[in-house]
Amino acid sequence: MEGKAKRYTELREYCETIPLIDCHDHSDECGPRYTDPITALKTGYFNADIHSASSDHDIRILDNTRLSLAERWPIFEKAWKRTCHTGYAQVTRRVLKKFYGEDELTLEALKRIQGKLLDLSDEKTFDSILEDANIAVRLMNRWLARDKILDGTFRLTPRSRIVISLPPYHAICNYTQVQELVAPLGINITSLDEYLDACRKIFDIQKEFGAVAFKDLSAYERTLHFENPSRATAEKVFNRLMEDPRRSIQYPDENKPLGDFLFHEFMRMARDMDLPVQIHTGHMAGVRNDIVKTNAIGLTEIIELHRDVRFDLFHANWPYSGDILYLCKNYPNVAIDFCWANIIDPVYCQNMFKQVLSSVPHGKIHGYGSDYIGSADRAWAHAQIARDNIAIALSDMVEMEYLDVDEAKEVAYAWLFSNANEFFRLNLL
Numbered sequence: 001m002e003g004k005a006k007r008y009t010e011l012r013e014y015c016e017t018i019p020l021i022d023c024h025d026h027s028d029e030c031g032p033r034y035t036d037p038i039t040a041l042k043t044g045y046f047n048a049d050i051h052s053a054s055s056d057h058d059i060r061i062l063d064n065t066r067l068s069l070a071e072r073w074p075i076f077e078k079a080w081k082r083t084c085h086t087g088y089a090q091v092t093r094r095v096l097k098k099f100y101g102e103d104e105l106t107l108e109a110l111k112r113i114q115g116k117l118l119d120l121s122d123e124k125t126f127d128s129i130l131e132d133a134n135i136a137v138r139l140m141n142r143w144l145a146r147d148k149i150l151d152g153t154f155r156l157t158p159r160s161r162i163v164i165s166l167p168p169y170h171a172i173c174n175y176t177q178v179q180e181l182v183a184p185l186g187i188n189i190t191s192l193d194e195y196l197d198a199c200r201k202i203f204d205i206q207k208e209f210g211a212v213a214f215k216d217l218s219a220y221e222r223t224l225h226f227e228n229p230s231r232a233t234a235e236k237v238f239n240r241l242m243e244d245p246r247r248s249i250q251y252p253d254e255n256k257p258l259g260d261f262l263f264h265e266f267m268r269m270a271r272d273m274d275l276p277v278q279i280h281t282g283h284m285a286g287v288r289n290d291i292v293k294t295n296a297i298g299l300t301e302i303i304e305l306h307r308d309v310r311f312d313l314f315h316a317n318w319p320y321s322g323d324i325l326y327l328c329k330n331y332p333n334v335a336i337d338f339c340w341a342n343i344i345d346p347v348y349c350q351n352m353f354k355q356v357l358s359s360v361p362h363g364k365i366h367g368y369g370s371d372y373i374g375s376a377d378r379a380w381a382h383a384q385i386a387r388d389n390i391a392i393a394l395s396d397m398v399e400m401e402y403l404d405v406d407e408a409k410e411v412a413y414a415w416l417f418s419n420a421n422e423f424f425r426l427n428l429l
């Protein structure tokens with residue numbers, strides 16, 4: 001992408017020099033080692049656009065790596081032709097060009113890259129791509145890493161700091177889940193008070209390990225509208241689970257009085273531990289989910305009550321930009337995080353970066369988060385697109401004399417580096 005404003009090139013070049021804070025990543029280990037060209041090109045989010053442009057049946061064929069490239073190519077080609085202009089497809093195009101030297105997606109190109117697919121399980125290769133992307137630090141969140149973090153054996157992936165996962169702690173539906181969640185402490189839970197104490201101990205251990213935030217992605221499964229039930233209501237549900245280890249309640253509906261109460265308790269812990277809370281809002285990975293439940297506006301009461309908790313609201317709340325702009329403008333404890341959004345919809349982000357500048361304090365914006373599991377090649381492409389989006393937006397604003405080019409550079413630096421550095425207390429120079 002290229003902006004048309006006069007100062008675009010200067011601003012884009014400047015953005016390239018800014019070290020990035022990757023506000024959201026899932027790389028608990030280096031990887032993957034790609035073995036199949038079609039998988040290597042559609043892995044991660046682009047699979048959802050391919051799915052949206054084809055069918056469940058076609059996806060099953062594309063994922064069947066026992067079939068040859070030639071057998072799967074007609075289906076891949078047909079879907080590619082229907083979805084080759086989305087933000088995710090931009091990632092695929094850039095990966096194809098940068099890492100394999102291919103300008104176009106063809107069967108011949110797939111055959112050529114077959115023998116030189118990236119091995120990202122090699123830490124040196126993985127890290128060299130992050131270096132190339134000029135990513136300074138990544139905030140890494142992965143539930144699967146939790147037990148190793150708790151017993152001190154987790155090995156951080158290059159440039160990462162950990163973020164504590166919240167959802168399983170409030171999504172509890174039975175006795176076994178409760179006991180398993182606190183098992184690393186070697187204790188047996190019998191009451192709500194004991195459970196809350198145990199959760200706090202587990203969070204403290206992760207903070208000791210270096211955690212810089214909490215993260216909640218429960219909007220994939222439940223509404224973000226957390227109510228404020230009484231302790232007695234929550235305890236009644238909890239005690240029912242405790243009194244019969246064979247009993248299980250349904251998630252999310254039957255869990256809600258307990259889950260909502262616990263979420264508020266965890267917000268109090270976040271405040272006391274002085275850790276910000278990252279929350280998934282807006283669009284969800286995959287296809288066929290319900291967007292209404294994920295609109296950040298559902299968090300209004302949480303944000304308003306927990307004034308000493310710093311909220312980092314994810315994915316620019318795509319597609320509800322107006323609602324998140326309002327929340328950020330209206331509440332001092334809300335920041336907008338553009339992680340993932342830059343590739344969900346580059347033009348949404350370009351427009352929103354302009355609107356952000358004219359409507360909310362620019363010191364409350366976090367401009368980049370890769371949001372991949374491994375796949376440093378995609379994190380690199382994503383970083384390029386985020387820089388493009390910011391340079392396009394800011395150069396347009398310079399063109400209309402909203403601000404001058406030096407001010408635009410300061411804003412770009414804040415969005416890509418200094419705001420997140422301060423917000424997450426990363427203490428980078």
Ligand SMILES: [Zn+2]
Binds near residue numbers: 024026371
């Ligand atoms: Zn994520």
